[in-house]
Each structure stands twice: as structure tokens, then as C-alpha cells.
Amino acid sequence: MNGVIDVIVVGGGLAGLSAAYGLAKAGIEVLLLERGDYPGSKNVTGGRLYLEPIRSIFPELWEEAPFERCVKKERLSLLAKISSLTLEFDSEEIKGQSYTLLRSKFDKWLSEKVEAQGGLIIPQKKVTGLLKENGWVKGVVVEGEEELRSNIVIIADGVLSPLAQQAGLKEEISPHRVAVGVKEVIQLPQEEINKRFNLRDNEGVAHLFVGEVTEGVFGGGFLYTNLDTVSLGIVIGLEAFTDSKEVSEVPRLLENFKSRNEVYPLIEGGEVAEYSAHLIPEGAFGLTKKLFGNGVLLLGDAAGFALNHGITVRGMDFAIASGFFASEVVKEAKKRNDFSINTLSLYESFLRNSFVLKDMYNFKNSSEILWSVSRLYNYYPRLVLEFFKDIFFVPAENKEKLWKTFCRYSKKLFCDFQTYKDLWKLRGL
Incomplete structure (x- = not known):
């Protein structure tokens, strides 16, 4: 030219x-x-x-x-090793505010x-x-x-x-300001996706996971329904690889995530159509x-x-x-x-x-806050799940009153000074 x-x-x-x-x-x-x-x-x-x-x-x-699907259902799951808790928000009012897509x-x-x-x-x-x-x-x-x-x-x-x-x-960007995401696009028939996720037509689900999916470090898992595929992956802070993990562990974490009871039935029988990895800015605007x-x-x-x-x-x-x-x-x-x-x-x-x-x-400090409150990815999910286990479990002996169970876990949570330090940080979100 x-x-x-x-x-x-x-x-x-x-x-x-x-x-x-x-x-x-x-x-x-x-x-x-x-x-x-x-x-x-x-x-x-x-x-x-x-x-x-x-x-x-x-x-x-x-x-x-x-666009692939119009997100109508928002899901959030807390994961421990062998248990989980999932919240779902389903509303016509949020339908149309966001859409899944394939880049x-x-x-x-x-x-x-x-x-x-x-x-x-x-x-x-x-x-x-x-x-x-x-x-x-x-x-x-x-x-x-x-x-x-x-x-x-x-x-x-x-x-x-x-x-x-x-x-x-x-x-120059530092590991503290970047996360690595890995993702698979899994092929399934449109009708099967609708059935498994209880959806109609072009309705979609956005599902986030936190806790054991990253083995207790900053990050999480995600699942998005597309028209005839499911996008599934994990994001983990790059700094975690310099502290306690190797980058080579990411495929293992993804496979563990896919094999969990909360995920596997949703993707069973699907074929992996695409595998990709990407660096994601986390608070990089500060640079x-x-x-x-x-x-x-x-x-x-x-x-x-x-x-x-x-x-x-x-x-x-x-x-x-x-x-x-x-x-x-x-x-x-x-x-x-x-x-x-x-x-x-x-x-x-x-x-x-x-x-x-x-x-x-x-929200300039959001990523920094999420980085710093490390118990969001291990201690707090485990504590919540232990509480619900005790609520639902019926032992051979007398069952504890619900109020007593609630007070016992509240004491664990609020008699811990670190909880107040974390809450002080989280107020900035």
C-alpha cells in the first residue's frame, strides 16, 4: 500500500x-x-x-x-468436594438484557x-x-x-x-492483573439442551460456579447454553500458577469440573466441537x-x-x-x-x-477485592454447604433443632475476626 x-x-x-x-x-x-x-x-x-x-x-x-440464546435463567453454584448448592433466578424481566454468543x-x-x-x-x-x-x-x-x-x-x-x-x-501487565480462561464448546441437539435445562425456544441459561472448581483459588467455572451447543469452562487467576499451581494443571481442573455431578448430566453424550484458551484482564485498567x-x-x-x-x-x-x-x-x-x-x-x-x-x-476495585478475599473460594462455600448438610441430614440419634444448628454455624462465622475483615473488604463491591 x-x-x-x-x-x-x-x-x-x-x-x-x-x-x-x-x-x-x-x-x-x-x-x-x-x-x-x-x-x-x-x-x-x-x-x-x-x-x-x-x-x-x-x-x-x-x-x-x-445471537445464540436470550438469557432467562441465572444460576450460581457453590461447590465443595462432594456437595453443592445451586441458586436459580428465573424471570421474564431479565429476558432480553443479555444473550449468549459464539465469537x-x-x-x-x-x-x-x-x-x-x-x-x-x-x-x-x-x-x-x-x-x-x-x-x-x-x-x-x-x-x-x-x-x-x-x-x-x-x-x-x-x-x-x-x-x-x-x-x-x-x-507492562503483571500476573496479578490477568486470569486464564479455558473453554470447551460441546455439541448437543437443540431439543436436548431445552430438555436438560428446562428451556423453551431460544431461552438460555447462564450458570456460574465458585469453590472447589478452582480448588480454592481465585476464579470459577461457567456454563452458557447456546442454540445447539454448551459453552463450558473455568477461569483461574494467573497469579495462582506462580503461587501454588502449574499452568499444566488447567486441563485437569477442567476435566474434574466436567465430571462433577452438577455438570456431567448436562453435557453427557455431547461432542467437543471447540477447545480454546484466553487471557482475561482482571483489574488491568489500573495499568x-x-x-x-x-x-x-x-x-x-x-x-x-x-x-x-x-x-x-x-x-x-x-x-x-x-x-x-x-x-x-x-x-x-x-x-x-x-x-x-x-x-x-x-x-x-x-x-x-x-x-x-x-x-x-x-467498580475499579472489584477484581482486587475478589483476589484478596481468598476464603470466597474455599472456606465460605464449605461452611455454607456444611450448614445445609446438617439442616437436611436426619441422624440415627435425635436431630438437633434447626435454631441450634443455625446458631452453631453463625458462631463459627461471626466469632471469627477474619469474617469481619472480609466483610469490610467486600463492602467495596
Whole structure:
């Protein structure tokens, strides 16, 4: 390619594709470079997309988006070695607020929408560096050789984002700020999924697991129903591997999870259609120094836009929104013919006035809190399950009064000073 391109987007995930779609739709020349075989070929999510925060963004897309199922049932399970407790919330009121999806299908569809608007996507291109001149980002270096020049580079290359570090926008990420997720997509007939999960038509289940699934360390398990597949996996804090576990143990943890009585009957007879692994930002926004620079913007996971609140785990809505606001800022920069921080700083202003930075700042300590309260993943689930075991168990001798059982476990819980320390931390969630 010769000349200067208006915008180069690095990364074909939801953030990069959303930015490219908004730009192409506005008639701005945009080139998206993706190192995978096609956008979505290497992208991984649990996964579900919370649609409410972004429903007004690109509204023309959502009616035809290739969602799998509309989540109607929320489940949460506490796991011990041989026992569990599951809570289910089932409501028509939450139906439609979130949808399950498969990134390989969804991202490919969105890339086709970008191309239909006139955007250019080139796969199998790895960007290895930035072209920098006098404090400006002026383009990218592809595979260490080819130089492509542009007015603006949009960095959306994922959680590690070496380009963001080169641009001076982000510190090097540490294991404390990252979790590793592994996932299988298991094929089952649609009717069988409906039967096993007590669902109708396109209704879906989102199920989170905590406790023994990670053998007592930060993380958990997840299960999402798709149309004719089930997405099943675990997430575990990367720091756990430096403390007490080896990375090679992750497949074993996943197999143990799949074999549990709470899970196996739901996937029995299914065939594994896909296996994937992914690094997930956990509080990584704290490592982001700036979201913009002269000729450069930072989006999605690369900016640390992910939020683990324990009950809700979000990232895709942040990615799409950051891509949208990036495209809006670039349109303004193009109009002014000013690609400096004077105009690109509007990106942060837009984000501050949206749910993105409002939620990121409101819950900025969530991951740190969940990391620090280690008894959430071992002691507390075990205590709750022991309590329910004693409630339901009828011994050969006289059974203890329920009130006495309740008082005995309350004493265990609230006569422990560590409980109050943990509650003090958890108030920040």
C-alpha cells in the first residue's frame, strides 16, 4: 500500500471491528489488520453479551445479530468436594438484557458488516510495531518489515497489548492483573439442551460456579447454553500458577469440573466441537496510563476494559462501546483535520460520560477485592454447604433443632475476626 491511510485498526475483536464499522459507515478510509485467519478465529469469550448498555449503539445491527440464546435463567453454584448448592433466578424481566454468543460466528458476521460498509480487512497480518515520529504515532510495522502509514492508529490488540506499551499508554501487565480462561464448546441437539435445562425456544441459561472448581483459588467455572451447543469452562487467576499451581494443571481442573455431578448430566453424550484458551484482564485498567496520544487511541481489552463483579462478568459491551466512541472521535478529528491529543482527548470525555468509565471507576476495585478475599473460594462455600448438610441430614440419634444448628454455624462465622475483615473488604463491591 502507498500513501497515508486515514485509520489503521490493529485487532479484529469486538472493539476493533466496532470502530471499523463506525468509521466505514461514515465513509472514512479504514484498514483493519487481524493476525488470525479471519476475525473471530482466535477470539474467545465465555460468553454472553450484556445488550442493555449498548442497545442504542449501532441499533441497526442488533435485530439481525447472530445471537445464540436470550438469557432467562441465572444460576450460581457453590461447590465443595462432594456437595453443592445451586441458586436459580428465573424471570421474564431479565429476558432480553443479555444473550449468549459464539465469537467465531459473531465476529465473522460483524467483519462482513464492516466490509459491506466499505472497510478493508486483511487477515493473517501481525503488527509488530508502531511508526513513531517526534512523539506521534504515524502508522504500523507489519511482521517486522512492511510499513503502513496512517493519520490515526487504533490499538485493539488484546489484553497484553505490546503496542499500547510501545505507545506509552500502558504499563507492562503483571500476573496479578490477568486470569486464564479455558473453554470447551460441546455439541448437543437443540431439543436436548431445552430438555436438560428446562428451556423453551431460544431461552438460555447462564450458570456460574465458585469453590472447589478452582480448588480454592481465585476464579470459577461457567456454563452458557447456546442454540445447539454448551459453552463450558473455568477461569483461574494467573497469579495462582506462580503461587501454588502449574499452568499444566488447567486441563485437569477442567476435566474434574466436567465430571462433577452438577455438570456431567448436562453435557453427557455431547461432542467437543471447540477447545480454546484466553487471557482475561482482571483489574488491568489500573495499568492504563492514557487512553489516547498523538495519532493513537486505545480500546477494549487492550485498555483494560473488563469488569468482574463476581456475579456479573463483562467485557464485550465495553469493547463495542469503546469502538463506537473511538469512531465518533475520529470523525471529529477528520472534520477538524487535527489528529493530535487536542482532538483525540474527546475520546476519554465520551467514555467518561458513558457507562464505560462510570462503571470502570465505580467498580475499579472489584477484581482486587475478589483476589484478596481468598476464603470466597474455599472456606465460605464449605461452611455454607456444611450448614445445609446438617439442616437436611436426619441422624440415627435425635436431630438437633434447626435454631441450634443455625446458631452453631453463625458462631463459627461471626466469632471469627477474619469474617469481619472480609466483610469490610467486600463492602467495596
